[in-house]
Amino acid sequence: MNEMIVTKRQELYPEEKAMPLAKYYYNYPMHYPEEEEMQIINEENPMDPADAIRPENFLDLLKPTGYDKVELGYCMFEDGSGYVATYRVRPSHITDEMERWYRNWRNLRSKGMIPGHGNLRYKIWNPADHFDHYYINWIDGSLGIHTTESLDLGEGDRKYDTIRHQFDLMEYGLTKERLDELKAAGCSVTGKGSFETFDEPGTHLCLAYSRPCPSGGVETRSREWIGWRPVNGKLVRDEKTKCSLEYLKKVVIHTLIEWEHLNTFLPDLYAEYKDQPIDAD
Template sequence: MRDLRKELTVEEEQKAYAKYFHNPIAAPNSQLMEILKQGAMDPAKALMPENINELLKDGYDEVETGYCVLPNGAGYVAVNNKFPGVTLDMINWWFAWHGLEDLRYMLWFRKGHYGISVSDEDRAKILNPATSMVEKFQGRIHYVIEDAGNGPEDIQISFLTPEALGIDRDKLNTGKFAVVGGNGVSEARSGGPKAPAIMLHLFREVPGGVESRSRFWMGYHMIDGKPCKLLPEGIQIPIQAPMGLAFHNVEEYSNLAAILPDLYRETEGKIF
């Protein structure tokens, strides 16, 4: 098991983008934090994973930011993060770029991101100029060490194509949306069961930038393009799990929104 890393190596400190690790972390979106502080949302207003294509419609859900435990015991998180000055190309680049080394993951949110790795096979595909930007993360697996609000965990994130997430390709305008999602499996570093989840960040253009309509279904996985509840019957996820994830998501994405435009320009949008 890799140790939790909170400091950079001498080699990492030499990299131009190490400054983003040392910069003050951006204040989390205060509007979203106030919503979450009001407590759990009404589970009846949650979007179920079977209805994922509702997110392709114009407008918004009744609850765009909130968390709860669903009647079937699964956890649910929704967050609408804003990214002023950010483009969809920047988003796709970020998810292709940051998986290649610890520093890139740590500078995203040093309070809770400790390390990341990919397989040698995935690394070769990511670095291959012939691989499209979205294919540099869709179909790839990230192994991360992260505190997503409930203590440090080892998490495996298997990024999926839109089709594998159950998204109707005919309704998906890739000029308007960027799709980042997949199956996650997390395990507390202190021990315990492995916990499945579906993760979806649907980025879409808005005036002045993009927004992320994020959704998490804890206790589920996408299998053959359909959501499957893996949480055993009679088991209920504790409310602390979706609550912690919701607050963490606001914090990490508020910081990413602050650094991404400059970071993208400085790296010239290259994968290296």
């Protein structure tokens, strides 16, 4: 693991500091990506757009085996839209059940959390950048998931308010036969994609899935197409979406750091909270 630690973190409210959960905020150092990953990210041109999956071919990401030429990188397309490719491996001691549990648990508030203070369950995932996370309907993700976060590891960038919406991949070309093939190969796919809207004009198309990693654990291949949205069975260019290489670089670094950090505390968190009431502090 990279020994370079992200030292900046947001200040918690006194009520949050008093919660038993706060130890996961303070006691688990968050590390920068590995040196090899940072070398790729810091390249002046981190990937050739010719090696990216074009928006109209976004379902090409979903395959039972094999990899793209570039699994970690980012680029701008000629029309001003952007592309982000990230790859992570979840170690074998982090189970599917642990991650599924956390994905739900982080969207629910505990009894001691105060409206307006954000969600400490989400803040522990990235103490530098995370503020709030919740189901729009407070039950599940069917109406969307709201997120408040920054992307620069506590350096003063503004907070983005985001809503992630689901859509049916079957309406965009995914067939039942292909879905069955992926599942038979051990891929974790639901037939759903997502897109993000923000507190400013713009849309990001998102797609990710997981599968057994040949070297052990589970690998997740994830892509974002910045400036594209699904509309009535077709992908539409959203030209109001802001995008730059600087922004894409922030997204990649933020993503790599938070997923690696989750692996450090999730086993302890799951063991402590999985059998407690859902509103436990």
